[in-house]
Amino acid sequence: MSTQQQEPESQEAPADPEMKGTQSPQERRLEEKEAGLDAQAEADAEAEGETVHIKVFRYDPEVEAKQEPRFDDFHVPFEKGMTVLDAVMYARDEFDSSLTFRHSCRQAVCGSDAFFVNGRQKLGCKTQLADLEQPIRIEPLPHQEVVKDLVVDMDHFYDQMHAVEPYFQDEDTPDPADLEEQRQSPENREKIKMSSRCIWCGACMSSCNIAAGDNEYLGPAAINKAYKFAMDDRESEEIKEHRLRILEQEHGVWRCQTQFSCTEVCPKDIPLTEHIQELKREAVKKNLKFW
Amino acid sequence: MAERHSSFVPGGTAWFLQRVTAAFLIVVLAMHFFLLHFVNHAYAVTLDDTVARMENVGYFLTMVLFLWAGAFHGINGVYNALVNQGLSGTPKKVVLAVLTLAGLALVAQGTYVALVMAGWM
Amino acid sequence: MSQSYNRGLVEDFGRWKEFSAGMWAWIFHKFTGWILIGYLFTHIAVLSTAVGGVQGETVEVDTAALPNVENIGVADVDIYTATLGGLESLLIIRILEVGLLAVAVFHILNGLRLLLVDLGIGLDSQDKSFYASLILTGIITVASVPTFTTGVGF
Amino acid sequence: MYEHDVIVVGAGGAGLRAAIAAHEAGADTALVTKLHPVRSHTGAAEGGINAALQEGDDWELHAYDTMKGSDYLGDAPAVETLAQDSPEDTMRLEHWGMPFSREEDGTVSQRPFGGLSYPRTTFAGAETGHHLLHTMYEQVVKRGIQVYDEWYVMNLAVTDEDDPNDRTCHGVVAYDVQTGQIEGFKANSGVILATGGPGQAFDHTTNAVSCTGDGHAIAYRAGAPLEDMEFIQFHPTSLPSTGVLISEGVRGEGGILYNNEGERFMFEYGYANNSGELASRDVVARAELTEVAEGRGVNDEYVHLDMRHLGEERILDRLENILHLAEDFEGVDGLVEPMPVKPGQHYAMGGIDVDENGQTCINGLYAAGEAACVSVHGGNRLGGNALPELIVFGKRAGRHAAGEDLGEPQIQTGYGDDVEDETDADLPVQPGEAGLETAGGVAADGGVAADAEGILERTVERERERVDRLMDRNEGIQHAEIRQKLQKAMTDHVNVFRTEEGIKKALRVIRECREQYQDVYVDDPSRTFNTDLQQTYETRNLIDVAETIALGALVRNEFRGAHWRQENQERDDENWLKHTLISWNGGEPRIFYRPVILEGEEKTYEPKERSY
């Protein structure tokens, strides 16, 4: 039951002969859908009880009516326990199959569905509708380019994650066939525990003004990733120094202005700012040694 | 990946100095305000008072240090703010040059004025 | 084929309505920092008149208007004293001084907060400490108004 | 066209491990995956990895436990390989930096798990799968292995000899989700399918939305049989609205199950008079469904799992994450109200028929992970045995595909001399595509044996046409409707309780779905990130996979492992110590059986009563 608020020009879009077959059926479909949806909307409104009003950001570079971004309204029947992800899935399956977003696990481990919900970066599957003020505005993550609807381009985020050399580097580990392990104290494991929980959702990066302004800034998630390795006692001192050198480059830890928004939005409750600050101190300590 | 770091510029020293100067500035700035607005009132300051204060070596040194620290802290802060907003490449170098020159000019002029006040120039 | 939509500057910067404590602190700190460094430049410029003053340069002013010298009618006053006095006699300068104090106090308090954050202290209550800096700044500023406005413009 | 030596489809635990192994064996390797690797469902695994690491434990015990757990439907060579290799492969993860939980002396911790005779489940907090996935992805980044992420694999490029055992796989056809571009990926030495489970065949599952059995379906249609598909594990405590798993830990700590009348039904209705809530997973799941069926379910849907009596302190100490799960995904505060739970599909023991080296009967086509059936889990998977399967058999498949010699496999694949044909299956409807317009599978084009590139090109063309057809059509039915219908039928009839009548009903619905699918259309006209198109493809795959599950369930008239049949509630070793295999057979599925291998390296595993 969406009442799609389309831009006026799209409704009167003339059948452009140059657009060949694709356009007119597409237009027809859109119109049909709208007519159908309105009828459905009324029928449902009578039958159903409580609904939730969501406004979803729409954009598609290839579909004329969506080239100019717009918000579509959907009224989704509410059930206890329903999440933002459930709502957009319902809207997609029942109202408009072209509604596009990433999602997979539905349990906050895959990190696909970070959206901008009522002005906050949130994981769709981990956000209860009941906790939100209506109408619920659902947008793609800010500071990233929108590919389509709620899907943003994550490449830059991945580049930053990869830039901190996020992998164990020690080559001379014991032979696994001997079942000889690298010892790690429970305390050390505890220290890196929170940092290792990151699910690469990108919410933190999207919330950080500095990352928005400075494209080269590694960003909180990548720094946190580096923290996990830098603090792991199983890697040698030299490698730790190497890691700190990566982090203390100009666009590394120093760019962080302790805005804390990353820490506030992280769905895994990782104390990102704390980790970044600790690395700044580590880097300074390391440099002081050479004075 | 790795080539990202080839233009390796450690920012740690500047960051650290920004904190050190900040810590120093808290004390001196508070003192400065107190002295010139509460103990002596700004509206009552005359050249004689100023000269009298400046002639005290300790006060003089504090003020000059205050100036240097403030200048570094402020200029570096502005530069950082611009870099944070994504300033890079040639404009960044130009800004750095301009800011450095302005900072040096400020420090030079300020130190000169202080020396004159103290009567040592 | 694949295009993407760039939401432009407003989006890049974020929407102020959606800012949280840490972001406001950052904005304010930046803003106050810039004012302070701007002020430092003007301050040194004004103080530079002392050079002339020490070298005996004077101007002819009506001492009645100067809060920092005795009223002896129109007279020659050294340029430093005359400039300072002239400025101090203006209400707008006094108001600006109060503003400067507010700015400086906030920058100091929030700077203190930032230093603590840098040391890893009190990260959990970073929002509270920001609000505390704001409130304290307000109190100190209001309390200082009388001191700053004595003897202005008769 | 892209070209690599080894193409790994899927980047969950199995795919990543396979890619690393192939790369280490010197092959130019690429991962093609519809999700970015770290989004794979392996990340959801909580419990741990079984590995006989400690003094006092040994691989033979692990093999024995696994065999017993499988209800004697695991093949001994596979089970023993798993138990033998798991310690070394688990240690390798440790060397790659996986943050395992630790003991005071710095060694990795291990904990007891259901069905294990020794505490050998190695874990990393309550998020073992997450760490396993990320650690291996890190190694992929380190090695610079090419990853084509958000590329959806639509089909395999396989030659079209009559006998699948003679066919060769030359690559895959994939679609770049971001741009809609369809391309061929040529594999010079092997394609490894590591596409995970088919949980979305059910409407209530702990599996991700992406677990649509794509690998199963494309391998099946290319000629590789699917094995033991009827064996589906259901977990008794998943949250009703999402399927999020509530760990067994709650019942372990003393959580109690109640029906809508507040009765502790596990005891009051005699489902398990001794162990109550702690009876094995299938018993509890059946009990819950019986309660609901008999009108004692809450909202006619679920039962209540109550842990309030444990007290806030104990809950916060031991079960804190459960509180978060209930709160975040169900909006329920476990401290003040009972949590709603119901059985959910959890794991598929069956899969693509492969040998110990991961190879299918088709040359150059491999499978690993939950998509494959080696068979390690037989009729029932033990907790903590899936993750070692990923690393052990993922590694083997990777090596073998890269050309390493791993010795002759003992397990047979495909339709060969050792099989027994099902002759008298009483099917309510014709399964498969017979009588319908075919879409996929190996196209017979008169045996014009083309070269590898030709075959790939041809497959690419066919997929392009198929997409055009789906997109050009403007009316008909949308995939979501078909999928919902299919999922509902599977959950209603091929769930924990299986009756002949029910399964037949399901097969009829599946047939209907197939027919409706003839009119399916993609509404979204865009080529950019068209998830509508992708899901329409997935739904097709689900239909094929669901059908094999139902067929297997129908013919296997016994109660073994997770498979329960009303008509015969006993394990029948006389007739059923054999694997069910179903092959596509050009659209007219053929059901056949292969005996279980119970002879291990040194001993033979004699079927015993599975009681704990």
Ligand SMILES: Cc1cc2nc3c(=O)[nH]c(=O)nc-3n(C[C@H](O)[C@H](O)[C@H](O)COP(=O)(O)OP(=O)(O)OC[C@H]3O[C@@H](n4cnc5c(N)ncnc54)[C@H](O)[C@@H]3O)c2cc1C
């Ligand atoms: C909630 C939960 C808890 C579990 N806990 C445990 C446990 O404690 N211990 C244990 O041993 N096991 C556990 N399991 C089981 C185990 O996690 C899974 O069996 C295992 O992770 C499957 O791994 P996989 O690599 O085969 O597939 P997945 O991790 O599902 O990966 C599938 C990959 O294939 C890709 N893919 C799929 N289709 C296509 C296509 N068409 N084209 C391209 N790419 C495609 C996907 O992108 C993905 O990368 C659990 C499972 C669940 C659901």
Ligand code: HEM
């Ligand atoms: C003469 C007085 C001062 C001047 C001119 C000044 C100026 C500045 C400027 C311009 C900045 C950069 C702000 C930005 O990010 O855009 C800054 C940052 C900062 N100032 Fe000051 N400041 C002064 C006094 C102080 C004092 C007394 C403190 C006391 C604590 C202080 C603490 C800080 C800190 C910590 C930062 C760094 C913020 C960051 O980069 O994270 N400053 N200052």
Ligand code: SF4
């Ligand atoms: S640190 Fe938190 S917010 Fe950032 S990507 Fe990781 S999980 Fe998401």
Ligand code: F3S
């Ligand atoms: S929001 Fe950005 S500024 Fe630092 S504390 Fe987080 S990275």
Ligand code: FES
């Ligand atoms: S769907 Fe996986 S994190 Fe939300």
